[in-house]
Amino acid sequence: MPRPFTPKVVTANALLEGDVVYLTADDRWTRDLSEAELLTDEAHAELRLIDANARQHEVVGPYLADMAPGEAGPEPTHFREDFRRTGPSNYFHGKQAEA
Amino acid sequence: MYRYNDFDAAFLATRNAQFRQQVARRIDGSLTEDEFKPLRLMNGLYLQLHAYMLRVAIPYGTLGSTQMRQLAHVADKWDKGYGHFTTRQNIQYNWPKLPDIPDILDALAEVQLHAIQTSGNTIRNVTADHFAGAAADEVGDPRPVAELLRQWSTDHPEFQFLPRKFKFAVTGAEHDRAVIRAHDIGVQLVEKDGKRGYRVLVGGGLGRTPVIGKVIRDFLPEEDLLPYSEAIVSTYNVLGRRDNKYKARIKITVNENGLDTFRELTEARFAELKPLFTGVDQEMLDGIRAHFAPPAFRNAPTMEYDAAREADPVFRAWADTNLSDHKAPGYAIVSISLKKHGQTPGDATSEQMRVIADLAEQYGHDDIRISHEQNVILPHVHKSDLPALHAALKAADLATANIGLVSDIIACPGMDYCALATARSIPVAQQIATRFDELKLEHDIGPLKIKISGCINACGHHHVGHIGILGLDRAGVENYQITLGGDGSEEATIGQRVGPGFAYDEITGAIETILTTYLDLRESEDETFLEAYRRTGPGPFKAALYPEKEKANAA
Numbered sequence: 075m076p077r078p079f080t081p082k083v084v085t086a087n088a089l090l091e092g093d094v095v096y097l098t099a100d101d102r103w104t105r106d107l108s109e110a111e112l113l114t115d116e117a118h119a120e121l122r123l124i125d126a127n128a129r130q131h132e133v134v135g136p137y138l139a140d141m142a143p144g145e146a147g148p149e150p151t152h153f154r155e156d157f158r159r160t161g162p163s164n165y166f167h168g169k170q171a172e173a
Numbered sequence: 174m175y176r177y178n179d180f181d182a183a184f185l186a187t188r189n190a191q192f193r194q195q196v197a198r199r200i201d202g203s204l205t206e207d208e209f210k211p212l213r214l215m216n217g218l219y220l221q222l223h224a225y226m227l228r229v230a231i232p233y234g235t236l237g238s239t240q241m242r243q244l245a246h247v248a249d250k251w252d253k254g255y256g257h258f259t260t261r262q263n264i265q266y267n268w269p270k271l272p273d274i275p276d277i278l279d280a281l282a283e284v285q286l287h288a289i290q291t292s293g294n295t296i297r298n299v300t301a302d303h304f305a306g307a308a309a310d311e312v313g314d315p316r317p318v319a320e321l322l323r324q325w326s327t328d329h330p331e332f333q334f335l336p337r338k339f340k341f342a343v344t345g346a347e348h349d350r351a352v353i354r355a356h357d358i359g360v361q362l363v364e365k366d367g368k369r370g371y372r373v374l375v376g377g378g379l380g381r382t383p384v385i386g387k388v389i390r391d392f393l394p395e396e397d398l399l400p401y402s403e404a405i406v407s408t409y410n411v412l413g414r415r416d417n418k419y420k421a422r423i424k425i426t427v428n429e430n431g432l433d434t435f436r437e438l439t440e441a442r443f444a445e446l447k448p449l450f451t452g453v454d455q456e457m458l459d460g461i462r463a464h465f466a467p468p469a470f471r472n473a474p475t476m477e478y479d480a481a482r483e484a485d486p487v488f489r490a491w492a493d494t495n496l497s498d499h500k501a502p503g504y505a506i507v508s509i510s511l512k513k514h515g516q517t518p519g520d521a522t523s524e525q526m527r528v529i530a531d532l533a534e535q536y537g538h539d540d541i542r543i544s545h546e547q548n549v550i551l552p553h554v555h556k557s558d559l560p561a562l563h564a565a566l567k568a569a570d571l572a573t574a575n576i577g578l579v580s581d582i583i584a585c586p587g588m589d590y591c592a593l594a595t596a597r598s599i600p601v602a603q604q605i606a607t608r609f610d611e612l613k614l615e616h617d618i619g620p621l622k623i624k625i626s627g628c629i630n631a632c633g634h635h636h637v638g639h640i641g642i643l644g645l646d647r648a649g650v651e652n653y654q655i656t657l658g659g660d661g662s663e664e665a666t667i668g669q670r671v672g673p674g675f676a677y678d679e680i681t682g683a684i685e686t687i688l689t690t691y692l693d694l695r696e697s698e699d700e701t702f703l704e705a706y707r708r709t710g711p712g713p714f715k716a717a718l719y720p721e722k723e724k725a726n727a728a
Binding site: 087089090091092093094130131134135151152153154157158161162163164165167168169 | 199200202205206220221222223224225253267268269270271272517588589590597599600603646649650651
C-alpha cells in the first residue's frame with residue numbers, strides 16, 4: 075500500500091522582499107497561510123508546483139509543505155512551517171508583526 | 174588598521190557595480206534563480222527563513238568608529254535597527270530587501286567594508302585573535318598576516334570553486350583565543366631561535382565530523398607563508414572530494430589520505446610555487462604592518478581606576494569579569510558583553526553601535542574588535558578612563574558583567590532565522606541566561622563556555638563548548654543533545670555526548686542539573702567546571718541527568 079498523501083500547500087519566498095508566500099487557488103501569492111490552496115491530491119499538487127516553478131520572476135525556491143486542514147485554512151504540521159508563518163521568537167518581527 | 178589603497182577601492186567599486194547589474198537582471202527576469210544564486214552568494218547574500226540575509230565581512234574582527242557608525246546607519250536605513258555579530262567575526266543583517274542590496278554594498282564600500290567571500294566555496298573571512306595587538310601574551314600582532322591572507326585570497330582565480338568553503342584563523346599567542354584548531358588552516362605566529370615564523374595546522378573543523386587540526390609544519394619561515402598556504406589549498410583543490418558535500422572539507426581530505434601523504438603532496442606543490450613568489454608579498458606585508466603600528470600609549474596614573482574599584486561594587490564586578498591584561502602598563506582590554514541576560518547573543522542595536530563607536534573614539538584609540546564569542550572588544554583603554562567608560566556603557570545597556578561566565582553563550586541564529594537549522598538556539602540561550610541570573614549562581618559557577626548550534630553544521634561551535642548543545646529535529650519535535658568537556662583553546666578537545674537529548678522545555682533544567690552537580694562535586698571554588706569534568710569524567714553528570722537509567726543499571 076502506498077502511503078496516504080499528506081495535504082500540502084505551495085510555498086516560497088518573494089523575490090524582492092524575501093518573505094514567505096503561499097500559492098492561492100486563483101494563482102496569487104499570498105502572505106497569509108489561511109488563504110493558501112490546500113492540495114489534497116498528489117497529482118494536482120505536483121502540477122501546482124510546476125506552475126509555481128514557472129514563476130521565477132516572482133518567487134524563489136517554491137516547494138510543497140505539509141499542512142493539515144484547519145478551521146481557518148491550512149495549518150502547519152511541522153514546527154518549521156509554524157515559524158515560517160509567524161516570524162522569529164526573539165523579536166516581534168516578520169509575519170507576526172505585519173498581521 | 175588597514176586602509177584601502179587605490180587598487181582595493183577600484184576593485185570593490187567594480188565588483189559592486191557588477192553585482193548591481195546582476196541584481197537588476199534578476200529582478201527584470203533575465204536571470205533565473207539558479208543563475209543568480211551563485212552570484213549573490215559570492216557577495217554575501219543569503220535567502221533565509223523569513224527574509225534575505227546579508228553577511229558583511231569584518232576582516233579579522235577589526236573595525237574603526239567610522240565603520241561601526243556606518244554599520245549602524247545600514248541597520249537603520251535598510252534593516253530593522255540592529256545587527257547580529259557572528260562566530261566568524263562578521264555582522265549579519267536579517268531583513269534587507271533585494272532591490273536595496275546594491276545601495277547597501279555601496280554604503281559599506283564608503284567605509285572600506287564589503288560582503289565578498291562571506292559565502293560560497295571560497296576562502297572565507299580570515300579570523301584572528303580578538304585581542305590582537307593588545308594581549309600581554311602574544312609573540313606578535315596576527316592582523317598584518319591576516320590582512321595579507323585576505324588580500325591573497327580575495328578573488329584568487331584558482332580558489333573560487335573549491336570543493337567546499339575554506340576558513341583561516343590566525344593567532345599571535347600560545348593561548349588560543351581564535352580556535353585555530355577548528356579551522357581548515359590555523360596559523361600561529363611563533364618564535365624559534367630568535368626568528369619569527371609560523372606553526373601551521375591543517376584539517377581542523379567542526380560540523381557533522383568534528384576534527385582537531387593537525388600540525389603540518391611546526392616552523393614555517395616567515396617568507397614562506399603565502400606559497401605554503403597556496404600549496405595547501407591547491408593540494409586540497411585537486412584532492413578534495415566533489416562527489417559528496419559532506420566529505421568535501423579539507424579535514425576529510427587529510428583524514429582519508431593521511432596527514433603524511435597530504436604533507437608530501439603539499440611540499441611537492443610548495444617546491445613548484447616557492448620560486449614564483451619573488452618577495453613582493455613580503456614587501457606588501459611590510460607595507461601592511463605599517464597600518465597596524467601600535468597606538469601611542471600614554472603613561473598616566475591609574476588612581477581613578479583604583480578608587481572606583483574601592484567605591485563601586487558594580488564597577489568592581491564588571492572589572493573582574495570584563496577586563497583582560499594588556500601589554501602596555503596602565504592599560505586594559507575591555508570586553509563589552511552583547512549577552513545581557515535574556516537578550517539575543519551577538520545582537521547590537523544601531524544606538525548601541527554608535528555608543529561603542531563614540532567610546533572607541535574617546536577612550537580606545539579608535540580600535541574596535543568583534544570576537545568570535547559574539548562580543549565587542551575595545552582593545553586599548555587606559556585604566557584611568559575605565560570608570561567613565563563603564564558609566565557610559567551602563568547607560569547604553571552594555572555593561573553586563575558576564576564575560577566567560579554561564580550566560581556568555583555562543584548561539585547560532587538557529588531556526589529563528591536560518592534556513593538550514595533543525596531547531597531554535599537563540600531562545601535556549603535566552604532561557605539559560607535568564608535562569609542562572611535568577612538563581613544568582615553565575616559568579617559562583619565561574620568560568621564556563623556554553624555553545625549552542627541549531628543544526629549539525631555547528632556554527633555555534635557546540636563541539637568545543639565546555640557544555641555544548643545541539644538542536645535537532647527528532648520526529649518533528651525540537652530535541653537538544655548535550656556534549657560535555659569540549660574545549661576550543663590550545664588544548665582543543667571535542668565534547669562527548671552525554672546521553673539522549675532533551676525537549677525544548679527540558680533543556681534549561683538539564684543544564685541546571687549539570688551545573689548543580691558540578692557545584693556539589695568540585696574540590697574547591699577554584700576548580701572550574703572543565704577541570705572538574707576532566708577529573709571525574711561524565712559519570713556523575715550522567716547519573717544526575719538520567720537517574721532512572723542509573724537505577725536500572727544498579728538493579
